[in-house]
Amino acid sequence: MTTTAPAPAVRKPVEPGAEPPPPERSSVSRWIPAAVVIGVWIVAYLLLEGTDTLALPGVARTDLHDRLTEFNNDLLASRDTNPVMQFTNSISDLLRSLFEWVQRMIVVPNPPRPVPEIGWLGVVAIATYIGLAIANWRIAVLVCLSFLSFGVLGYWQDSLDLLIVTGISVAIVIVLGMPLAVLVGTSTRANRAITVVLDLMQTMPTFVYLLPVVLFFGIGVSAAVVSTMIYALPPLVRIAGFGIREVPTATIEATDSAGQTYWQRLFKVQLPMARKTIIVGLNQTTLAALSMATLAAFVNGPGLGKPVLAGLRINDVGAAFVPGVLIVVMAVMLDRTTTAASERSEKVARGGGGNVRQRRVLLAVGGVGTLVAVYLSRTYIGLAEFPVYTIGDRIATWVNDVMDWVTSTFGGITGAFKDLVTTWLLNPMQSLIADSPWYVSFVAIAALAFVFGGARALVSSLVCLTGIWFFDLWHDAMITLTMTLVATVLVMVLALVFGVWMARDRKVDLGIRPLLDAGQTIPPFVYLIPVLALFGPSRFTAIVAGVVYAAPAAIKLVADGVKGVSPTTIEAGRSTGQTTWQEITKVQLPMAKGSLVLATNQGLLYVLSMTVIGGLVGAGALGYDVVYGFSRSEAWGKGLAAGITIVLLGVMLDRITRAAADVRRDDGPGPRRAFHTRLPIGFPGDRKVVET
């Protein structure tokens, strides 16, 4: 590989005639010391199996957990005197009354009226009109059909509730996020500071901040809005900030030399030129908000997440299926609409956009039609309350029948696969990691961190492991770590196979990429439904859910990385007569190593962030602890400890993989930079915007 890889751009070129550079210290492959560490670990495990594992039975708690619970109770008790609590409570009240006001406008009865101010016909008409105004008639049709499907399938109120939560959150995110984005885009120092915070926010598995949010904002609407906001803020700040920063210097200089002020530069040059990227950021933020608002069902947030969660809890696939599909419909609708709006705004800004007069007429006619619909929906009760159809229930029953048939027919195959992975991969690894004495695993993990990531990774992992030990959930943490690793291995296998295939064959790429994009648009909750149906509640189900969630991002990263290998290098290799296999293993993969490490990093974090959701379907360990903590007030402390432990695991895995990427000396600046512009969820069809 060293013979084919070109000198990285970062290394200084040697002047002709100068001394040849000293040969670099050839480092021993890191896999050899890693194998030694694992060997010693296995020996220690065989000698000491089952001792000092710090296992804690499912419902047991330790003093520390109880102290945390007490702390929670004290805080709750002091909510009338503690200024912080008073502040968060007033915000909470504000958010709740805002939500309820919007709800009375469009979905629930607004006393003394028996129906909302605007009935379903009016709401559908307004939504359709918005689609028409910001995008085009095709989007308008899509929006109209989506809204009708919400009602026809019997989830009108839940759908609108979810939309309201998403909408309020996104609105607040824009108000808070755009100034931050401008700061990120215009000041190097602010960019650095804010990026650190955003990194932290995004490394954190989505679920973990639900617990503290509940503590300060109570359960229900306000917790849903606040946690959605926290989750949805980073993409906007990052992407919009990136867009502003990337406005060409030439343009800034040229317009500066005309004597513009700071504000003129911002509003006449930077924001208009970054418009397209800003809307992409908005698109990402909206989808992130939708997925978090769905998950907020855990904290009793309103919306479609509730029926899905209820269905999952009682293992009723059919009941979870219909609202699950509606979440997908909503995600697709929001994604398409914002994307089309972005394209349209760009076209209009560059003089396209078709016949202006014709469009004005269309908008005027549409506007009148909408007003008429709103009036009718205020006048006739049948147009105000969505009629009840039974089709949703019938679909649920039908799905259950189909699922029964599938499980009875293919149960053998899926079961065999499940047993294979469980027996040969999951169980041995779990024995080694979780059933070794805690100090053995502690030292072994730290040693591996040192081997792969050097001193920096060692320090981070020591800190994180100590933290994990401190929170009294060592054994559960090790089980979760095992599942995360197994899932990541599966993710990487998929990523390598499909990534290389996509990179080498354009047709495959064109075929698969839209599926991956769609996969990334769907809120993670929804994956669980079919996976649960196929595999029943178990550790393996949680792993599969994690794999399904993480695979699209990892596959795309690998595909883009392999595709990024310079064609000249590949041609040069081919001219030496290499086989396809040699080409892949000796040229493409080594040169794309940066992307592979990045894909692993993302895979780990994505999988880990599914831990809690996995806890719902029999994953046990930390995920279950968090879920248990939500449901029992006396176990709140244990839930919090489990949440913090998940974060510590995430930070540790993130630091190790990042450090491993930095230790590598032969990758260019490209993939490493991608770490700093990392996005939480995929960036449909346009990753290069981030990397260039």
Next chain:
Amino acid sequence: MTTAALSVDGLWKIFGPRSDRVIGTPDAELSRADLKAKTGNVVGVKDVSFDVAPGEVFVVMGLSGSGKSTLVRLLTRLIEPTSGSVTLNGEEITAASESKLREIRRHQVSMVFQHFGLLPHRQVIDNVAYGLEVRGVGKKERRAKAGEIVDLVGLTGYEKSYPDQLSGGMQQRVGLARALAGDPEMLLFDEPFSALDPLIRRDMQNEVIRLHRELGKTMVFITHDLSEALKLGDRILIMRDGAIVQIGSPDEVVARPADDYVKDFVSEVPKSHVLTLKWVMREPRPGESLEGPALPVTTIVRQAARAAIASEHPIRVVDGDELLGVVDEEDIMRVVVAEEES
């Protein structure tokens, strides 16, 4: 020269940490590479002083990395100078406050850039009017003014187009129009035609010559192309490693290169196209005929060739009525032949 349109005195730009500490110490005399090794600082512009007369076309020329683009940005403080002064029409730019500087940029000096720097989301007319817009000129008025300028640079009919619908040459015409729209006293050009095809570049150079003749603006023109410098410049400043190597008129630079660096530069130039009779004339020999035709001393050698061949007597080189020297066929052939041989 108190009447200079632009006066630059002792201008320095050093990039890097604590760059202001370098000037005045022995370190400032180090070569670029040595200074970089010793302090981590990079010299962009090193102790540059010059004056530009009103109405003059002053060309700054150098290879890439010579600091010429930095120099032109220091003139309006798009890059802040480390030390030294820039005075424009008696106004010291380097001492101006933020708002004063903005005033100067709005009214007195504008700039044309290599990569155009147009706003893709605005029509040509609004790009041209941008300078007027930031000054607060009303929409109707600025569009009317911009329309005139669009006509002046030969873009009539393209007012409503967007920049990416135009070719590179046309985009640069928009850049030129934008610079002219504010009716500044001085125009700065930063390698404006480097990104254009050779033929279009020639058109644009002629356009600049035409505009200069029609409008008489003072111009500072940055280029790395010697033929462009010789074609446009009343005077040429040659830079190397941030410092001035030579300042002079085109024929001076070609006839008397200040050092081997400049000599190397001008070696390929067809001298007969640049040199004037000043550089080839000589004292009349005793008894030599003084009955030949008279030509002014500023005549280019090439243009004098025909007259020299046609005449049996040496040509008299005059400045007004004063006889400065003579040139005969042989003197002129020597310039032309030397060119062939080199």
